[in-house]
Each structure stands twice: as C-alpha cells, then as structure tokens.
Amino acid sequence: MRSKWLIGVSAFLLITNIGTLIYFTSNDKGDFLLSSHVAEVGEESISEREWVEVLKQRYGKEILTQMINKKVVAQLAEKHEIRVSEKELKREIDLYHRMVGAGADAYEHPDIDRMNDEELAKEIEHAILLEELITKDVVIKEEDLRKYYKENQHLYDLKPLYHISQIVVPTKDEAEQIMQELESGSSFSTLARERSIDEFSAPSGGAMGWIDVNSNYVDPAYFEELSDMGRGEWRGPIEIQQGYGIVYLHDTKEGTRYTYEEVKGQIKRQIAIQQLGSDFDPKQLWDEVDVSWEYGSN
Structure with missing residues (x-):
C-alpha cells in the first residue's frame, strides 16, 4: 500500500x-x-x-x-x-x-x-x-x-542524502576539458545534455535526484567525494564504471x-x-x- x-x-x-x-x-x-x-x-x-x-x-x-x-x-x-x-x-x-x-x-x-x-x-x-x-x-x-x-x-536508520547531477564521458581528457569549461562559467546542465554519455540522466541535464550509499543507480566512487563536498560544488574527474564522471552536489540531508x-x-x-x-x-x-x-x- x-x-x-x-x-x-x-x-x-x-x-x-x-x-x-x-x-x-x-x-x-x-x-x-x-x-x-x-x-x-x-x-x-x-x-x-x-x-x-x-x-x-x-x-x-x-x-x-x-x-x-x-x-x-x-x-x-x-x-x-x-x-x-x-x-x-x-x-x-x-x-x-x-x-x-x-x-x-x-x-x-x-x-x-x-x-x-x-x-x-x-x-x-x-x-x-x-x-x-x-x-x-x-x-x-x-x-x-x-x-x-x-x-x-x-x-528507519536513514543514511545521509545527496541531491546530485552528473556528467559522464568516456575519457579522462574529455572530463578535464569539461571541468575547464565549468570553471569558465559554462552551465553544468547544458554540458550534461550535450556531452554526457549516460542515457538516463543526460536528457534531464544530468539530474540523478536524491541518492544515498544504498542507491543502486550511482557509481560507488561518487560517495568518496560527496561526503566532504559543499552545496553548489562539482568535482572530477572521477573514474567510474562508464568512464569518467563529474558530480555536482545540489543539496544534502543529514542522516x-x-x-x-x-x-x-x-x-x-x-x-x-x-x-x-x-x-x-x-x-x-x-x-x-x-x-x-x-x-x-x-
């Protein structure tokens, strides 16, 4: 029910x-x-x-x-x-x-x-x-x-929640290039739509919603970075199963x-x-x- x-x-x-x-x-x-x-x-x-x-x-x-x-x-x-x-x-x-x-x-x-x-x-x-x-x-x-x-x-034992978006690309060089574009003021969501190879999140600007350590749809490597990231911060390149990811932290909820x-x-x-x-x-x-x-x- x-x-x-x-x-x-x-x-x-x-x-x-x-x-x-x-x-x-x-x-x-x-x-x-x-x-x-x-x-x-x-x-x-x-x-x-x-x-x-x-x-x-x-x-x-x-x-x-x-x-x-x-x-x-x-x-x-x-x-x-x-x-x-x-x-x-x-x-x-x-x-x-x-x-x-x-x-x-x-x-x-x-x-x-x-x-x-x-x-x-x-x-x-x-x-x-x-x-x-x-x-x-x-x-x-x-x-x-x-x-x-x-x-x-x-x-009822709730782990910390992270509201994230991601950009996934096949190579580290491309991920580093995207990082430079982000540093120059490019939109994370626009780059996700244009460049990310993740077929599920790319159409929505890389949005992955709220996730925790038990989420099956997120590469575990992200959590090694998320725990000490601040709201509005992105980080990468992170080596993941699909290639290399850049993760953006929108918000967090304490466990x-x-x-x-x-x-x-x-x-x-x-x-x-x-x-x-x-x-x-x-x-x-x-x-x-x-x-x-x-x-x-x-």
Missing part, C-alpha cells in the same frame, strides 16, 4: 495538471472559451477547444474523482479531528525521498523531480490523512508494532535514526492496511460526506 500511494503522488500531479488546464479554459457555466489553435497540420489546424475536449473525455472522470477524493479526505479528517503535525510530515517526506531516490527520480518516475516542496508536502499529507481514515478503527497489538520495528529497523515512538503511528497504519488488503477504494468514504457528481452513482 505504501508503494502504491508513493507512485500515486506522481500520477495525481499529472492528472491535476490536466485538470487545471481544463478549469482555466472554461467559464462558470462550464463552456469552453478557447478558440485559438495549438497545432497546424498542413492546411488544417487543431484548436484549443478540440484539444481540451479530448483531454476531458479521456481524463475527465479520473480528474474529478481525484478532486472529490481530496475534498472528502480533508472534510472527514476535520470531522474526526485527524491532523498531521509538521514533525510527522517532515519525517514522512524524508522517508519518501529515500523510497523514491535516484532510481525513481532518474529512471522510473522522472516527474517526481519536477514537484516543488509545497506540492510534495500536500500530496504526502493527503496520503497520511487517507491512511489514518482507512485504519482509524483497526486495533494493532503493541507487541506486533514493536516486532515490526525490530524486523525493519533498516527502514538520522528514528526511534520506535517516533514511527509507531506509521507502523500502525502500515500493518493495518496490510490486514485490510488492497480492495479499499477511497470512494467508499464518499457516502459519509454525501457526494453527488455528473457521472451518476458511485
């Missing part, structure tokens, strides 16, 4: 962006106000009206479902006095970054790196509130909670170990959701708020 909502964060933002387009291109009566063209194909054109109508037909129900779910969860959380503290939210964001580190950012979910901090925090807060609502009536024995923590302590008491609530939700199975649909909460929509019955 945890992995499902993590992936869902990225999917929700994609749908929400489409929904925002539809919203801002309609009037209060729901009639589209668009008339300009978005594409010219030979002597024919595609209007914004046509484009948005297709988006609404294909994604309209999913968008509206997500929007309703957000409001339902917010209203029920207020009704049941369920809140997420800043401390808990920060902890969940830290755990999230580690669950979707370089592997997700650079390879599996490239849209994740485009979220700003506020968007990410809102989506994770929504996910926590939803989990709390789903599991609020489930009782888990204290001994089971402690057992889970003991068996999964590695999940920490969360105690049982700090993550007890999360563990309770995790076990409870596993017990409930995967059949739960947030739409099951709609009746408690009395939802009606244009697609008929739930």
